[in-house]
Amino acid sequence: MIKYLLFCWYVILFLSCCEEERPGYATGELIFPDYRNVTIPVDIAPLSFYVNLPEMNENVQVSLSTRTYKLNRQGKEIRFSSLEWRELVTSDSVINVYIQKKIDHLWNCVDSFKIYISSDPIDPYLSYRLIEPGYEVWGNMGIYQRCLANYEEGAIFENSRVKEICVNCHTTNQGNPEEYIFHQRPKPAGTILVKDGVVSKLNTDYSEKIKTLVYPSWHSSGKYIAFSVNKTVQAVHSQHRNRIEVMDLHSDIVILDVQKNILLTSSLLSSADAYETFPCFSSDGKKLYFCSAPAISLPDSFNYVRYHLCSLDVDLEKGTLGSKIDTVIRVDTLNASISFPKISPSGRFMLYTRHAYGNFSIWHRDADLCMFDLHNRREVDTSILNSEETESYHSWSSEGHWIVFSSRRMTGLFTCLYLAHIDSSGHAGKPFLLPQKRSDSYFFQYKSYNVPEFMKGPVRTSEKDLEAVMER
Structure with a gap:
C-alpha cells in the first residue's frame, strides 16, 4: 500500500511540475x-x-x-x-x-x-540513509555517500543485496571512512563493523536483556563505542499534530570494547528508575554525555516523559566509569525534552534537539535544534536554524565550522538535508539546502534523508564484502 501511495504522489508531482506550475513549497520565495x-x-x-x-x-x-x-x-x-x-x-x-x-x-x-x-574547511563527503517515510514497513533503502564538491552520489550499501533487511544507525569514527559501523535488522540481525580494512559482524547477543545495540557514539581512540540498548514501541495518533509516537519502555547505555568484544557497564547507566539513551563521547574521550528521563508509566503517560542532558566521567584505558552523574541541562523549567546530543570537535558546544516531550524527535513537528556552550554554561541562539516543521538529526564537520541536519521544513513529510556555518563563537549562519544539479530535483525525491554524517573521504569498502559478512 505504501509503495502505491508514494507512486501516486510521485505522479502528481510530475504532472504538476511544469514551468508555470511548481509545488507550493517551491514558490514561497523569489x-x-x-x-x-x-x-x-x-x-x-x-x-x-x-x-x-x-x-x-x-x-x-x-x-x-x-x-x-x-x-x-x-x-x-x-x-x-x-x-x-x-x-x-x-x-x-x-x-x-x-x-x-x-x-x-x-x-x-x-x-x-x-x-x-x-574559508573554513568542510569535510568533502556526507553519508546518509535514504528511506521511504513510512511507519511500519520499508521497501528499498540504503546507506549512501555524497561528494559535496559535486553532485555525485553512490551506495555504501543497499538492502536489495540482502532480502528483507533494514540497515540503520550508521556512523564513522570521527568522520573516518575506513572505520564505521551500522546495524542490520531483523534477521540475521547484528552490527557490522569496518575497522583496519576488516569487515566483521559483532555478536550482540550479550545477555537476556542485551540482544541488540542501537544508538552509537565512537570514542576518540577508536577502541570503544558507546551504545544505547532500547526496547522501543510506537503508536499512531488518530488526532494529533504529530503523526506517530515512538517511545522506549526501557533503555540503558553500555560501552563496547571493540577489540575484545566485551561490554563495560555501570548501574548509573542502566538504572531501573531511569531511561538512559543517546550516548555521546566528549571530544577528548573523558566524558560520556547522554540523555536520561525518570521512568514513568508508558504508554499512557507518553507526553510526560522529558529527558535531561547528563554526563559521566570515564577513563576507558583503565576500564573505569565515574561514580556520579552530572546533570548538564535540566529540563524541568524548560518544559521540554532533549535528544541527539552532539558535541563539537573543540569540545565547547553541544548541539542537540529540543522538543516538548519524549526522545524520538524525528516525527515531532515542534522539534528544534539548540546549542549549549559547555564552557560558559549558557544557551546559544540557534533560531536561524529552525522552522515550523521538524529539525532533528545533526552532526558536526571534523573542523567544527559546519553542521548538517535533517529537516521536514520543505513538505512536512519528507526530510531533506541542510548545511549551516558555525563561527568560533557558536553563531550560526542561515542554513542552505544540499545543492542538486537541477533546482527541481527534490520535486521527484520520494525518499527521506536520514542520519546525515560528515566524512573525511569516500567509503571504499565494496558492497560485496559487506554482503558476505551480513549473510552470516
Whole structure:
C-alpha cells in the first residue's frame, strides 16, 4: 500500500511540475532553493536555483559578480558548470546576486542579495540513509555517500543485496571512512563493523536483556563505542499534530570494547528508575554525555516523559566509569525534552534537539535544534536554524565550522538535508539546502534523508564484502 501511495504522489508531482506550475513549497520565495544571504564553503557544488517570476524565460536574467569575476544567466532555471562556479567562489569572499526582469524593453532589478564564501574547511563527503517515510514497513533503502564538491552520489550499501533487511544507525569514527559501523535488522540481525580494512559482524547477543545495540557514539581512540540498548514501541495518533509516537519502555547505555568484544557497564547507566539513551563521547574521550528521563508509566503517560542532558566521567584505558552523574541541562523549567546530543570537535558546544516531550524527535513537528556552550554554561541562539516543521538529526564537520541536519521544513513529510556555518563563537549562519544539479530535483525525491554524517573521504569498502559478512 505504501509503495502505491508514494507512486501516486510521485505522479502528481510530475504532472504538476511544469514551468508555470511548481509545488507550493517551491514558490514561497523569489528563488528556490532559498540561497539568499547564506554562507557557503568554497568546496561546495554549484548552487542551482529557480527564479519564481511569471515572466517568460527570455525576460528574466540573473547576474552573479565579485570584484573580479562575473557570470550572467538568461532565464529562470539557473545552473553553472563546475569550472565557472569554481572561478566565481574563489575570486572573492562575497558574491553579489542581481535578479532582473524586462519591462517595456528595459531591464529592472527585482531583487538583490549576497552569498558569503567562508574559508573554513568542510569535510568533502556526507553519508546518509535514504528511506521511504513510512511507519511500519520499508521497501528499498540504503546507506549512501555524497561528494559535496559535486553532485555525485553512490551506495555504501543497499538492502536489495540482502532480502528483507533494514540497515540503520550508521556512523564513522570521527568522520573516518575506513572505520564505521551500522546495524542490520531483523534477521540475521547484528552490527557490522569496518575497522583496519576488516569487515566483521559483532555478536550482540550479550545477555537476556542485551540482544541488540542501537544508538552509537565512537570514542576518540577508536577502541570503544558507546551504545544505547532500547526496547522501543510506537503508536499512531488518530488526532494529533504529530503523526506517530515512538517511545522506549526501557533503555540503558553500555560501552563496547571493540577489540575484545566485551561490554563495560555501570548501574548509573542502566538504572531501573531511569531511561538512559543517546550516548555521546566528549571530544577528548573523558566524558560520556547522554540523555536520561525518570521512568514513568508508558504508554499512557507518553507526553510526560522529558529527558535531561547528563554526563559521566570515564577513563576507558583503565576500564573505569565515574561514580556520579552530572546533570548538564535540566529540563524541568524548560518544559521540554532533549535528544541527539552532539558535541563539537573543540569540545565547547553541544548541539542537540529540543522538543516538548519524549526522545524520538524525528516525527515531532515542534522539534528544534539548540546549542549549549559547555564552557560558559549558557544557551546559544540557534533560531536561524529552525522552522515550523521538524529539525532533528545533526552532526558536526571534523573542523567544527559546519553542521548538517535533517529537516521536514520543505513538505512536512519528507526530510531533506541542510548545511549551516558555525563561527568560533557558536553563531550560526542561515542554513542552505544540499545543492542538486537541477533546482527541481527534490520535486521527484520520494525518499527521506536520514542520519546525515560528515566524512573525511569516500567509503571504499565494496558492497560485496559487506554482503558476505551480513549473510552470516
